[in-house]
Amino acid sequence: MEGVVVRRVIPSDNSCLFNAVGYVMDRDQSKAAELRQVIAxxxxxxxxxYSEAFLGKPNAVYCNWILDSEKWGGAIELSILADYYGREIAAYDIQTTRCDLYGQEGNYSERVMLIYDGLHYDALAMSPVEGxxxxxxxxxxxxQKNRSIGPVEELALNFVKDQHRKRRFTDTASFxxxxxxxxxxxxxxxxxxxxxQATGHVNFQEYR
Known part of the structure; x- marks a missing residue:
């Protein structure tokens, strides 16, 4: 397959997971409010x-919480959105270079890819050329039958490893x-x- 894997940067506004999913699924970076409604x-x-034990908070409390545009999404939300769209979601973690696959029990015939830096989700896409x-x-x-997406999978993993080497991630415990x-x-x-939460400021930069 010709082309390169590229990272499409999603705005840092606490809804990056939802807007990254919106981009890879629908090519729309402004679906956060709609997708929060779907999840709720x-x-x-x-x-x-979706019990309190599963969600970490009572069902009704969680539903109100996830509708708040200041709240971040994670694994629970990705698994629900994979089933909603009927596609697997591969989320690559730059720090560990691990890939978490959501929706795989659905045996879906298509997959999309996200990349996570410890705080923020961006979209991954295949582009004919850089730029x-x-x-x-x-x-x-x-x-495919072997549950891979062929050469794209290796290109994506190599891209994630390259981002890891460049330290494009945030060590969330000690950063x-x-x-x-x-x-x-x-x-x-x-x-x-x-x-x-105290200030409404969400624009952080890592420094050492």
Whole structure:
């Protein structure tokens, strides 16, 4: 297959997971509000499956929580969205170079790819050449009989390993961040989240 894997940067606005999924599924980076509604409706419709033990909070509380545009999504939301779209979602973690696959029990025939840096999700796409416009992106790939997506899978993994070598990830336990708005320094994900909740500032840069 000709082409290169590229990282399409999604705005850092606490909804990057949803907008990254919107981009790879629908080529639309503004689907966060709609996809949050989808998740809330799915969770509300099955309180047995989506129990407090599973969600970490009561079903109704979770549904209100996920509708808040300031709240971040993760594994629960990705597995629901994979089933909603009927496609596997491969989420590559730059720090560990691991790939978590969501929706694989659905035996779906297509897959999309995201990349995660410890705090933020971006979209992965196949582009004919480096620097080509997004119009040429391919974001949906056929899953083969062996459950791989062929050469694209190796290209994606090599891309993730390259991002890892360049340290394009955030070690969320011990990283030091500076708020891009007020320049205050924070240590670790916990402090960053607390600062974001207290101030509404979500533009952090890692510094050493």
């Amino acid at each position: 409706a799915t969770v509300a419709s099955d309180s047995e499956k 080509a416009p997004e119009d040429f992106d391919q974001t949906i790939f056929a899953v 030091t961040l500076r708020c891009g708005v007020c320049q205050i320094g924070v240590i670790g994900q916990k402090e960053a989240v607390e600062h974001a």
